[in-house]
Amino acid sequence: MVVTIKDVAREANVAPSTVSRVIANNPRISEKTKKRVKEVMNQLGYYPNLQARSLVAKSTQTIGVIMPNSAYHAFRNPFFPEVLRGISMNAHESKYGIYLSTGSTEEEIHEEVLSMVNGRRVDGIVLLYSRVNDRTMNYLEESGFPFTVVGRPSMNEERITYVDNDNIFITKQVTNYLIELGHKNIAFVGGNLDFVVTIDRLNGYNMALKEAGLPVTDAYFVHEKFVNEKGKDAIRTLVELEVPPTALVTQDDLMAYEIISHLEKLNIKVPDDISIVSFNNLSLSEHSKPPLTSVDIGTFQLGHVATKCLIEKIENPETLPIRITIPTRLIERKSCAVKK
Structure with a gap:
């Protein structure tokens, strides 16, 4: 037997309109009444027809x-x-x-x-x-x-x-963090300039380098598609530059994990040979090898x-x-x- 809104109203000793208002969480209904009506709904196994309500309210919810x-x-x-x-x-x-x-x-x-x-x-x-x-x-x-x-x-x-x-500010901070560790050759890896987040982070990265008197080098920016398509070869090209980077700012933790894996195959150790900092602070980051320094962005x-x-x-x-x-x-x- 299907339980109706009238059944709930009769059992709770209220009007059917009151039950409707409880379902809609109307602020005019007291918390005491809401609690009693909801208890009756649970006891009787009544489930509101939200689709029907949406049609009336011209809303899909x-x-x-x-x-x-x-x-x-x-x-x-x-x-x-x-x-x-x-x-x-x-x-x-x-x-x-x-x-x-x-x-x-x-x-x-x-x-x-x-x-x-x-x-x-x-x-x-x-x-x-x-x-x-x-x-x-x-x-x-x-x-x-x-x-x-x-x-x-x-x-x-x-x-x-x-x-x-504030992607410009935080990436500037992250780059300054690496500069304070003594790194002067810092690459930015994994960005896609089709997205505003990459543009903002790249701006913050560039600002930090310029304010520290360090050169901004085109070869130190690696688009994510090159890492995705060429993998180890893309990273090999970066670390075999005449002046290779000693630190990397990577677009996100997943990219950082992949880069660490490629570096391992090239016998380059993190952080002994190259430092890496990333974004997102995924739950796996503290358990990666090595545990990844990352920005918690409040996902x-x-x-x-x-x-x-x-x-x-x-x-x-x-x-x-x-x-x-x-x-x-x-x-x-x-x-x-x-x-x-």
């Missing part, structure tokens, strides 16, 4: 989460499960579901966002990346559809709500706060755009050493 590439590739990077943990926790607290993107190319991702927006399949969108001149972000801004971004937009940032780290908080901002925009369309900066922290471990 769902947010779209857009990743920079397919879920298969994204979930190979522990950054995404952690940022999604932050998103899902806030969404759950606010009674929103999550719709994950599945597109594997820029075109597929864009078409999926068009479908989400025009088909009203979601109430708002969280972009988990910021690409330079991104047509999807431009479309969302022009359409007026609620969205937030994890990362700094490449354009019109004053008109877009986004959550980010969970990035997702949690971006979702909070999005839901505020959905429920109050007049909310003004804001930037929220999540603090970072350098975690020193064993992958960096004083230059001998």
Whole structure:
């Protein structure tokens, strides 16, 4: 037998409209009444028909989460499960579901966002990346559809709500950390200039070198695609330069793990021969060999706060755009050493 809202109301000795307001978490209903109604719902095994409620409210109670590439590739990077943990926790607290993107190319991702927006399949969108001149972000801004971004937009940032780290500042700090250890030849490995995060981190890296009176060398910047496609050969080219780097700033921990593996095969030891510092502070970083010095970027908080901002925009369309900066922290471990 299907339990209805009237059954709950009769058992709790309240009006059916009161049960509806409890389900909607209406602030006008006292906590005492909410507690009693929820206890009855649990006792009777009543589950609200959220889909029907959404049709009435013209809301899906769902947010779209857009990743920079397919879920298969994204979930190979522990950054995404952690940022999604932050998103899902806030969404759950606010009674929103999550719709994950599945597109594997820029075109597929864009078409999926068009479908989400025009088909009203979601109430708002969280972009988990910021690409330079991104047509999807431009479309969302022009359409007026609620969205937030994890990362700094490449354009019109004053008109877009986004959550980010101060990537210029923290990368400058990280590079200065290596300079203070005595390193003068420092490379930046693993960036992709299609993404704003790489541009910001590269700017911070360059600023630190220039302020220390050290040269900025093009050969010391290695694009992630060369590491991904050529692996050990890309790293070999770097360390066989006439003046090889003695320290590396890497784009993220996964890239750092791969580089350490390639260096091992080239009989180059970390940190005895070369120091490495990275970003994200994944849970595996303290257990890698050697334990990896890494910047904790607050991955969970990035997702949690971006979702909070999005839901505020959905429920109050007049909310003004804001930037929220999540603090970072350098975690020193064993992958960096004083230059001998």
